[in-house]
Structures are given as C-alpha cells and as structure tokens.
Amino acid sequence: MNERGTSNSTQRQARDSQADSGARGPDNPAPGWKRIIDPDFLYTWATLLVIPAYAITAELRSHIFVFYALLFCLKVWKSGYVRCGLEYCTAIAILGLAASWIGTWDAEVLKRVLQVGRIVCLPILMCQYKPIRKLENALALIFSGLAVYGMARMLFAPLVTGYAQDRPYCYSNFFMHSSIIAFSGFLFFLVTFVRKKGWGWKLFSAGNVLMFASLVAMQRVRASYLALLALVPVILLLEFRKQALLSMACLLLCCAAAVGGLYVFKPALVHAAAAHAASMADMHNGSNRGRLVFWRKAVDVFRENPVNGIGYWRFNRDHVDLNNPEFEWAFWHAHSEFFSMLAETGLIGIIAWWAFKLKLLWTFFRRRAEWAGAFALYLLLAFEIHNVFESYLYERIAYIYVFLLLGMGLNQVVRKDAAGAALECEK
Template identity: 30%
Template sequence: MKLEFFFNIATVFSIITMIIFPSMHNEIFTLYFLLFIFKIKRDGYKKTGYEKYIILVAFTFILSSIGTGDPKILKNIFRVIKIFMLLIFMLQFEFHKEIKKNFMYLFLLIGIYGVVRFKFFPLQESVTRYYSYMKFILDSSVVAFTGFIFSITSIFNEVDKKRRFVALINILIFLYLIIVFQVRATYLAVVVVSLPIMFNKFRNKKYVLATIIGFLIFTGILLKNENDIIVKYTKRIESIGNVKTNSSNLARLHYWESAIKVFKKHPLTGMGYKRFNKSHYSLENKMFEKSFYHAHNEYFAILAETGILGFVAWILLKFKILSVLWKRRKDSYTEFMFYSVLGFEVHNMFQVYLTSRYTYVYVILLLGICGETLLREEQLEDKKLKVLKNMII
C-alpha cells in the first residue's frame, strides 16, 4: 500500500512539476521507472495492451535510420519511446478514486497560477504574446485546454454542487487563458471538442447558457483595461483561414507540400526520424527557412521522416489509445481524457510536440491516471477470450 500511496502523491506532484519546471521530465521518467521496478518485483508485470504498438513504432522508426549515417536518430527515437514507456509504468498502478474525484481542485490551483502569472510575471514568446506554463506558448495552451475540457466534462457529470461550482469557475479561468494565449490551434480544438460534448450533454443546457454568460462577464472584468481587446483577438481568430497573406499559414502550407515531396522520394522508411528540418533539408522557398525547425504538423513530419511504415505504426498507436478511451468513456475521468487526447491531436495538426516532448509527458501523466480502469478491462477481455478458446477446444 505504501508503494501505491507514493505513486498517487508522485503523480500529482509530477503534473505540477511538468507545468512549472518542464525540464525535469527526465527525472520524472526515472522516478516512475523506479516505481515500476518495485511494483513488478512485488506483484509481477501487468500486460497493458499497448506493448505491441509501442514496439511496432520503435521498429519502424529505427528502419528510418538505415542508410542515413546519422547516429542522433536512434537517440531521438529512444526519447519518443520513453514517453510511451511512461504510460506502461503508470498502468501498473491504481490511482485513488477520491483523489481523482477531487482533481478539479488541482486544476483550480493550476488555473489561478496561470492567471496570476500571466497578469503579473508572464513568460514571453514575442513582443505581443505571453503565456503562463512550461517553456513554450503552444505547450502552455495545451495545459489550459486540458483544464477547460476537464472542467466542462465535470460540470455535466458532477453531482456534488460544490464541485460543480468549482468546475464552472475553472471553465471561466481556462477559457480566459485560452483566449489570451492566442494559440489558434487551441481555438480550433475548443470548437472541435466542445461541440460534441455539449451535444451529448444537451439535457443540461442551462449549464451551457450559464457558462457562456459567466464567461463573458468574467472575461470583461479581467480585460476591461485593454481597449483593443475585441479587435486584437478577432483578427487572431480570422487569421486561421487566411492562406493568402498570413505568413504563418503560408509557411505551414509550404512545409507540408515539402513533406509530401520527401515522402514520395522515400516512401517506405522516410528520410530519417527528426531530420525534416533546415539542418537536413533545403526548402525551395528560402523565405520560410528561418522557422523551418520541423513540419509544423506531426502527421506530415512522421510521414516524411519515417515513411508509410512509421506513419501507419504511429496512427495505430494513436488509434489504440483513442479507441480504448472511447469504449470506457462512461467513467467521467476517462471521458475527459478521450476529449483531451482528441483535442491534443487537433493541436498536433499544426505543431510537432515531439520536438520538446514536454506536452507529451504532461498528457501521458494525465492519461496514466485513468489507466487502471482500462487495464482491468483489458485483462477482463483477455480472460473472456481464454475462456472462449478453452470452450472451443
């Protein structure tokens, strides 16, 4: 029991640590690796159902290194596999239901910290863009997004009035942060994910109306001194569909076209994992080379760097995660994780979060918390198959 207790405490503090001190992700991995060793030594290893998918990703990514002569590829692949091994480590444990039930208080603290930091000592991405979490504004926005999704699912599922009120406050806080961070991918993710949530929960439409009204009042109070606020954020939203003059959009389109060209040249195994960037590939249009650190789209990056083999393996792993979450969505936390992972994939269409890995570690930490339910269901299905097999034999 002491090991389980330490796992629960370590997970809460690891989430906070990733938000404030993301550079400690290696120390977090080491911590869970040690917990994993102690756990399997005491109770044996529990099969999760993800192992074969992770192995397939590792194998196909390694194939991309053949013929490149680049020793960094294997090191970069190991870093990716570490992310998903963290999930395997966490699935060996059970997260306490009471702690999970009161997670909205953790998100309340995260939200308050985000607002205070943004207003008084923000992190700066550019002259006009500021943020509160991690090391990069796109990572910061994902944190705000998950806080919003947890809160909006909680307000529909929660029966306790006190926790429901806290969930409402969290919705207002995280929506405010999402807007002021100005990350367009998050704007899209909120629309893509919020609509099906509200549609499925439409019987509680009064909470939707209350949330919208409360958000408008709350945001107006916080931003009352910013006279150009409406124009500023309206232009930011309008720029999402501007593919004629917006330099960011034009650059992305050029990167994606170039990724397709690389894929056609190296269709099976790609040009080598994490090599589609200005250090290893020269763009036809030099105007966009300055910010060419990656494809600005995870799927195009994987396709260009690991070919069709790596791309299919990667999609299978992602589909496995989403499909299991979808099947178990009757559990409120698992429902939150399904929509969070779905929204994260929307973000991945405009950024390669594997580059820094901070956000991936954060999402995996959240995902691992709902894992014990998924693990038990996976084991139950295995037992049913074994019984059916014995009956046939």
C-alpha cells in the same frame, strides 16, 4: 488445455487482486523492505506532485523517466506485471519510427526514437499501480490551483517567449505548451461540471472552466481556438444529447460574460486574441503561409522516400533544402506532427504511429462512461487537433505532460477492470 489456461489466468488475477488490496497469507509474509518501500504510495504522491511541477516549470524535462522506470521495476518485482492492452501497439509504433533509420544509418535517429519511446511507454508503466483514491478530487484541487496561478501570471506578470515577443504565456517554458496545459484544465472541469452532482461542484467547476477558457484565449494559440470550436460541441453532444443545444447556449453565455469581464481589465489582450483568431482564415498571414510551404515540401520529400522516409527528426533545414529564404529560419520541422512524420518515417512509420494513437483513442472511448476515461478521451482528441498544426514531439514538454495525464486515466480504468475480472473469477 483451455480449462487449465483459464484456471491459471484466474489464479493470476486473484493474486493480483490480493496484492493490490495488501492482503497477505500466512505462507506469504511480506519482507520488511516491502512493507517500508511501497511503490503504490510513491507513485501516488510523485505523480500528483509531478503534474503541477510540469505546469509551473520545465526543469524536470526527462528526469522523471528514471524515477518511473525504477519504480516500475520495483512494482513488477513485488507484485508482477499487469497488462493494459497497449503493449503490442506501443512496440509497433516505436519500431515503425525506428524503421526510418534504415538507409540513413544515423545514430541520432535511433536516439530520438528512444526519447519518444520513453514518453509513449508512460501509460504502460503507470498501469502497474493501484488506482489513486479520490483522484478526481485531487486533480480538481491541483487544476484549480493552476487556474488561479495562471490567471495571476497572465494578468500581472505574464511570461514572454524568446522568439515571438507578442506571445504571453503562464505555464511551462513556451506558449504552445502553456496553452496545452490550460486546455487540459478546461477539459477536466468541463467533464466535472457535466458529471458531478451538487450545486457546489457545479459552481466550482463552472468558475474554473471560465478561468481556463480565458487563459486559452489570452495565449493566442490558434490550434487551441480550433480545438475549442471542434471539440466542445462534440463533448456536449456526447454528454448531454437532447439537452446539448441548451447546454451549449448556457456555455456560450458564460463565455461571453468571461470575455466581457476580461475586456474590462485587459482590453488589449481581447483585441489581440480576436485578431489572432481571425487570422486563421488568412492564407496570406505569415504563419499560415509558412506552414503551407513546409507541408508542401514534406509531401515532396515523402514522394521521394515513401516507404520509410528520410529518418526521424531529419525534416529540417540541416538535412532538407527548403528553397525558400523567407521561412528558412523557422524550418526546424514541418510545424505539424502528421506532415513531419510523413516525410521522416514514410508509410511504415505513420501507419504504425497512428495504429498506436487509434488504439489509445479506442481504449478511452470504450471507457468513456467513467470520468477518467472521458477526460482522457477528450484530452487526447484535443491534443491531436493541436498536433495537426504543431510538432510537439520536438520539444516534448507538452507530450510528457499529456501522457502523464493519459497514464493516470488509463491506470484508473484498467486496474478497475482487472479488479472486477478477478472478483468475477472468484465467484
């Protein structure tokens, strides 16, 4: 029984490998429409175009899900389904959020859960296709273009958010999303700088690291400052180990040079960013005080509904009385993913959600030897630091963008693992 199961699994892997390589046997000719409509080709170009499109404009929003769903059905019909190892945890996470519907019986809760479900399923959908060839080079070209675009925007014609007129930004439709996009470019080129050989790549990556670090500083998002302080030493220790201190010193010198150059052209931005960073420790600051009010209220709501919460997307001024007129206007959510979910989904939801997140982190941690695994790991860690201080699920633009990048990274490592396993079985 076990030998038969192993044999069947080996045959499936061999067929997948054969399908991925485009090989066809005489008894299995490809239909004409399958030769014309290539899901792997469509996935490659669509994904490489969607990443910069999401950075430049937020107009795409949820339209991409229809495309990826149709492409997924076509690919599975053509080549069969490829497991990535996240299926069970993803289903548990979605069901955990959906459990908050019990007791509220509000259809809006299920609608919001399905909106989140589409996002977290993206890596599973994207694992069905062949890995994009020379993805690292393609992303280097895309991110370097975004770095130049972002610097031009911030220095000459920055966007300004509607409700906080002191927050300039250069990507997407909101300064919080813009900072996430800038941070992703910073992490990509930091990994490239560490891992690529050759002085040309080193200089190219270092220049882009400095540009993206400047963009992060200019957008004045305190969660990004904390992510820089917490994550960069961890990355350097993991990547360099014994040379970490020297590398950190070199990086600090480069950052100091970048800040000095920025001070020459835009001294007001440097002063504003420094003041904003200093305000992180000021508990009397309006933003900090407001968050503490929301977080305390979230804990109180959780104590009253510890099992499955009050319903996903319901911790806001429409459903909860904050009893604080000063911050009532900003009470759209807890301004923290953790505290929002604690109040809205209770223990069931938050345990299920973090089981999914930890599984995703572990998947990339195990594959951090590859550049795609390392970049995805650091990106996810940085995003979770941001999620401590903001509820990105309520706008979803940054979540979609990050999970598109995570899906690309997972596709690279999972498909290579599957191809390697198939070759071992053939031997």
